Amino acid sequence: MVRLGGFSRVFPSLLGLVLLSGCATGKKYWIPRNQPPEVVNMETTGYCKCGKCCGWKRNWKFKPVVAYGPTKGQPKAVGITATGTLADWGTIAADTRYYPFGTIMHIPGYGWGRVEDIGGGIKGMHIDLYFPSHRKALEWGREWKKVKVWKPQ
Numbered sequence: 001m002v003r004l005g006g007f008s009r010v011f012p013s014l015l016g017l018v019l020l021s022g023c024a025t026g027k028k029y030w031i032p033r034n035q036p037p038e039v040v041n042m043e044t045t046g047y048c049k050c051g052k053c054c055g056w057k058r059n060w061k062f063k064p065v066v067a068y069g070p071t072k073g074q075p076k077a078v079g080i081t082a083t084g085t086l087a088d089w090g091t092i093a094a095d096t097r098y099y100p101f102g103t104i105m106h107i108p109g110y111g112w113g114r115v116e117d118i119g120g121g122i123k124g125m126h127i128d129l130y131f132p133s134h135r136k137a138l139e140w141g142r143e144w145k146k147v148k149v150w151k152p153q
């Protein structure tokens, strides 16, 4: 009991230290110091992991497969991004010719995110923001936003 009491007194200060030493974004993104963001007016849309948003359907065995394109019929890992990460709030699909994987963005009204995914219709100054449900993705709709961009260096 005595040791437990001691630990609980030390722990909050350790936690504070960890939070303070983190950089700007507060979550899981690290922006290089002294790198000012590029501000870009972008068309933003919402997507989720569903078949409608990600181009997959279920085959006769009820397994998800790619619905169209050159890999049509191939097994589809639902909810996994093009970079192999688990799609979550903050996952952004972009045109990687302009915004390579790892680019950090801040979108007003959505928050922080990182380019980890691609999409068939995602070209140029258009990005797709991941939402945990199709309803939320639809609610976002299509909006032009002044997006802050930090490309990987």
Ligand SMILES: [Zn+2]
Pocket (backbone or CB within 6 Å): 047, 048, 049, 050, 051, 052, 053, 054, 133, 134, 137
């Ligand atoms: Zn969807």
